């Protein structure tokens with residue numbers, strides 16, 4: 001007898017090098033942990049009378065998705081900052097709204113981001129942002145999900161970036177405040193929520209802080225046995241700053257500092273040459289790739305497949321932020337990542353479905369340092385898992401011979417609403433397609449109200465910034 005017993009399902013365990021498929025599979029959960037994985041006929045006798053038994057016939061059971069790089073605080077500006085030139089994106093499209101987002105708004109946005117993610121099977125959120133302790137307390141812990149969080153450290157104040165083409169003016173006292181907040185977060189929140197919250201460090205990016213502060217954040221992280229999650233080579237804006245300040249490229253600059261190693265999670269890395277991708281792969285850097293977001297913001301395909309081809313060890317998938325084209329839906333994100341990389345390489349064998357599913361689960365967990373705890377369905381791991389219905393018109397047929405088509409169907413055809421059940425740390429978060437830890441209507445209502453407040457305040461700034469998008473508004477095109 002166990003607390004939860006799921007049987008008769010198509011199990012994708014991620015054990016071994018592939019999907020670790022078990023047809024007619026079953027799994028038992030006691031407390032927070034997976035206690036048995038196997039064939040239904042093997043486990044039925046011991047667990048058939050468990051407290052809650054789920055018949056998963058015609059359903060797939062797989063590890064919950066690990067979103068390795070996300071900013072849920074931006075969820076309320078979905079659809080308001082895209083289709084602009086890359087140089088305009090941060091300062092003319094995002095900033096007019098971002099300026100008016102208060103910590104309260106971020107919490108409303110965070111709940112919406114988690115709701116969207118969890119309903120499409122995301123169980124772990126690799127979030128970096130500000131006031132993450134509050135987001136943990138108000139969103140991640142009560143919603144029942146797992147989160148790997150950091151408070152971002154940078155030296156960027158409200159007046160630091162008057163012009164994207166000129167050197168940013170660093171605010172060193174703000175940098176010190178943020179450094180203190182980052183340490184406080186780790187000391188206060190690491191291990192909270194029954195171990196669901198883990199805290200790491202996040203130097204924002206090489207363009208957003210001095211060399212001294214960048215190295216100090218990394219040192220602090222290493223001293224505490226924590227990873228550093230940093231934006232790297234994220235587009236032309238960063239390239240301009242690094243060239244002006246350090247007369248080189250981001251990768252060469254970071255490598256010259258000895259910064260690039262296996263203690264670093266590097267997000268994006270799309271403003272890179274192929275040789276620079278080899279450098280990050282060779283240094284053992286962990287790569288957080290967000291193809292759907294970066295394609296929309298920068299019009300570039302990040303080098304996810306290339307990183308792996310060049311020997312990169314750990315790579316995970318991130319949704320980044322809702323004004324990117326997946327929202328926080330990793331099922332859509334996997335499809336976008338696979339397609340974009342196939343197109344980048346003009347090679348349809350790149351990132352096959354089985355590999356994409358591993359990247360979104362076990363490899364993502366490895367990337368953020370949680371691979372020993374989550375990411376696969378194995379005895380002794382935490383029970384973070386999802387059940388997907390395979391009996392929707394766009395998912396039928398299910399074939400097991402000569403080829404099992406479940407993984408390709410999930411990666412190329414699913415939309416998110418096939419996710420019926422989500423369990424995190426042994427507790428139900430989604431049950432019968434409904435989030436049972438959050439009041440869905442209330443979350444959407446509060447997020448809408450927050451967005452209404454922000455956009456009312458930001459409207460004049462948005463129009464005055466006169467981005468490509470604002471120009472389209474002025475012409476009455478949308």
Ligand SMILES: [Zn+2]
Pocket residue numbers: 069070071231267320
């Ligand atoms: Zn980011």
